[in-house]
Amino acid sequence: EDCVFIIKRTGNSGGKWRDGPCSARKSYICQRNSDPALPYFETTIPASGYFNFGNSSYFFIGTKMTWEEARKKCNSEQSELASIWNPYIESFLWLKVLKYEEPVWIGLTSNTNGESYTWINNRRLMYTNWAPEEPKHKIACVFMDLEGHWKTGTCNETYLFICEQHHGAFPTEAPQLPGKCPPPPENDGRTWVPFQAHCYKFYPAWEAWWQAAFRCSYFGGTLASIADLAELDFLLEYTRQFNKENFWIGLFKNIDGEWMWKDKTQVGFVNWRGEEPAFNPQAFRGQKCIAMNSNDGKWLVTDCRDRMSFICKTPKINDKTTKAPTNSTVQEDVSASTHGKYLKVVLPVIFILIGAGITACIFYRRRRSSRQL
Numbered sequence: 001e002d003c004v005f006i007i008k009r010t011g012n013s014g015g016k017w018r019d020g021p022c023s024a025r026k027s028y029i030c031q032r033n034s035d036p037a038l039p040y041f042e043t044t045i046p047a048s049g050y051f052n053f054g055n056s057s058y059f060f061i062g063t064k065m066t067w068e069e070a071r072k073k074c075n076s077e078q079s080e081l082a083s084i085w086n087p088y089i090e091s092f093l094w095l096k097v098l099k100y101e102e103p104v105w106i107g108l109t110s111n112t113n114g115e116s117y118t119w120i121n122n123r124r125l126m127y128t129n130w131a132p133e134e135p136k137h138k139i140a141c142v143f144m145d146l147e148g149h150w151k152t153g154t155c156n157e158t159y160l161f162i163c164e165q166h167h168g169a170f171p172t173e174a175p176q177l178p179g180k181c182p183p184p185p186e187n188d189g190r191t192w193v194p195f196q197a198h199c200y201k202f203y204p205a206w207e208a209w210w211q212a213a214f215r216c217s218y219f220g221g222t223l224a225s226i227a228d229l230a231e232l233d234f235l236l237e238y239t240r241q242f243n244k245e246n247f248w249i250g251l252f253k254n255i256d257g258e259w260m261w262k263d264k265t266q267v268g269f270v271n272w273r274g275e276e277p278a279f280n281p282q283a284f285r286g287q288k289c290i291a292m293n294s295n296d297g298k299w300l301v302t303d304c305r306d307r308m309s310f311i312c313k314t315p316k317i318n319d320k321t322t323k324a325p326t327n328s329t330v331q332e333d334v335s336a337s338t339h340g341k342y343l344k345v346v347l348p349v350i351f352i353l354i355g356a357g358i359t360a361c362i363f364y365r366r367r368r369s370s371r372q373l
Contacts, residue, residue, distance in 0.1 A: 179197070202242065213262055
């Protein structure tokens with residue numbers, strides 16, 4: 001007998017229903033009928049036309065406009081095109097969209113930087129709900145279709161749109177630590193992406209694991225290690241943009257059967273898919289390496305000869321500053337220089353004296369032995 005539970009996560013699976021054994025132990029939600037003696041009020045739309053949900057208020061504009069026109073219209077209402085941070089906001093807005101039976105613009109675009117999709121307030125993607133094979137375009141604006149999925153389109157297309165007034169602070173991101181990413185080599189146009197104490201490059205090219213490791217090394221890094229869930233979520237945000245299913249990471253099994261990171265950091269965090277690798281006998285035949293799935297971030301055990309995309313990682317570099325020499329440092333340098341000159345004179349003299357002593361000793365012994373004969 002199976003029972004149904006709801007998934008509590010921040011990723012794409014958050015809010016979805018699953019079935020499982022009724023004997024499993026989980027948290028639960030209780031429901032009871034309200035007291036019939038209490039007055040009942042129908043939920044109404046605020047007079048301003050905004051729907052409230054969480055820390056935001058949303059307003060649906062029933063006139064089709066281009067993405068930029070929609071943005072300006074929202075700005076005139078002291079709001080912005082809506083950002084979607086989690087599956088709960090997604091579900092709320094989707095239910096409203098169904099009433100209009102039309103796709104709607106949201107505040108996601110790559111038109112501002114031409115490299116990655118970011119929200120209109122310049123925040124990175126923390127949640128996505130792309131339609132299959134999306135995003136299809138490198139530079140585009142994003143709309144939500146009638147199935148709740150996100151699709152890319154030219155920014156000159158016209159759709160209805162959703163404005164948002166956000167109240168309070170935005171969700172926090174992991175802090176960036178001091179340092180900067182190294183400049184890309186002349187023969188590699190991809191820039192490093194900073195996150196906390198490291199920088200990352202994402203290569204959609206298909207390579208075997210050892211070839212990917214060599215390319216990362218050539219560009220001054222290693223195949224990426226993953227230390228915690230925050231780093232995993234960061235990598236997942238970027239890999240989803242390339243429409244590639246799996247990416248090599250730096251985890252492999254050495255000749256002793258131990259899992260190791262290519263950069264020699266300790267394996268303190270894992271995210272295996274299902275029962276891999278502990279209960280999969282096939283995972284331990286031949287040389288096996290690890291790939292990360294770009295849909296859910298799960299790690300897969302696969303043959304190192306398989307060809308797929310990969311992620312490189314390198315530590316940030318600190319800015320080296322030079323200090324003007326002080327009097328004490330100058331005196332130390334002069335003293336060190338003087339001592340060096342003395343050593344250059346004294347050491348040869350010492351070696352000469354030692355050599356002369358050894359020669360005299362040998363000569364004396366030979367002379368003494370000849371007299372005895």
